[in-house]
Amino acid sequence: MLSIEGVITAEGLVRARGIRYATASRFAEPTPVPWDGARPSERGPACPQPPSALAALVGNSVEGLSFDEHCQVLSVTAPADASGLPVMVWFHGGAYVTGSGESTKYEASLLASEGVVVVSVSYRLGVFGYLRDDLGLLDQLTALRWVRDNIASFGGDPANVTAFGQSAGADSVYALMLTDTEGLFRRAILQSAPLGTRSPERAEMTAALRAALSVDGATSVEDVLAAQVAAVAEVGPKFAPSGGMPFAPELGSVDLSAVAPRVELLVGHTADDGSPYVPSREHWEAVTELVFAGGARELAQDWAVAGGQVATYRFTWAPADAPLGSCHCMELPFLFDPDGWLGAGMLAGEEPDPVLAKTIRGVWAGFARNGMDALPSRSLEFGG
Known part of the structure; x- marks a missing residue:
């Protein structure tokens, strides 16, 4: 058992926060x-960032958190008696301009209690991470190498790693699958990846941003x-829909033949992913289809x-009085500890259904443990 004073929790978990994996x-x-x-035991810094466009929906x-360009930190949550457990590495969303892996919204106690080691990664955002050379992506790859080299000290199996993320974090996992030549993870979960913003005009938009930013x-x-x-x-409005996520890794032409046979994939979205971004139901259905x-x-x-x-998978649960249905981010309070999501506008005063939350955490952890063999179906529905 890993008995480090100040880190063992009442739930029997080891929690280490703000471990520096790189500097730049x-x-x-x-x-x-x-x-x-x-x-x-202290949370690390977030990358400097503007206010989130979805703050009214999901909260702050x-x-x-403090802010620092030197934000290459990660946090680990693991059962105190862990030994050879599957590892799940989380990449947060926020359109590549906001958010942090150190956020209380990604508290992973309940997920780790499913018998997995959870690592949450922070990386450079916006101009700091993606104006030149996809530095944020290089941060993420460096974090995965840290996991490979050190996670056994927390009882994790470095040969059984699942990368997972939501929104820009899911887009990050997509990019990591295509750029990882070292076999740093064997499974991937993409939650509401905005793949519809990946159009051929992205390179032109990046060039325009570089020209506009001195x-x-x-x-x-x-x-x-x-x-x-x-x-x-x-620049963003000139390149819709890509302009909705102007900072992101540039991937060029994509060939899945080299990566698909070695990475098991679970990919899905919420029923109304597009609703926060447009004013009417007619349009939000179109955006959900186009982008997610x-x-x-x-x-x-x-x-x-x-x-x-x-x-x-498709996530359909929504509160009875939800203004935007089963919107973007709605599955996150079911995956992570719900206390971090209290007061989130998207929940309309309701709490996540604990039975459904337990089911989702079990499916995610089971997939990390045993891949496709753990899934009850190849086409999953999560609703209330």
């Missing part, structure tokens, strides 16, 4: 930081963020054709 100067590639075995995802290593953080907001407002549902369906089909094993 502005606009430079990350340098791995060797782990010294320390298991700190960075409340109580920042360097000496520009203050405040001025970088102000310039980022102004550039996105100017259609891309998930097509990826699943292409994955199977390329020789991979794949399952899909």
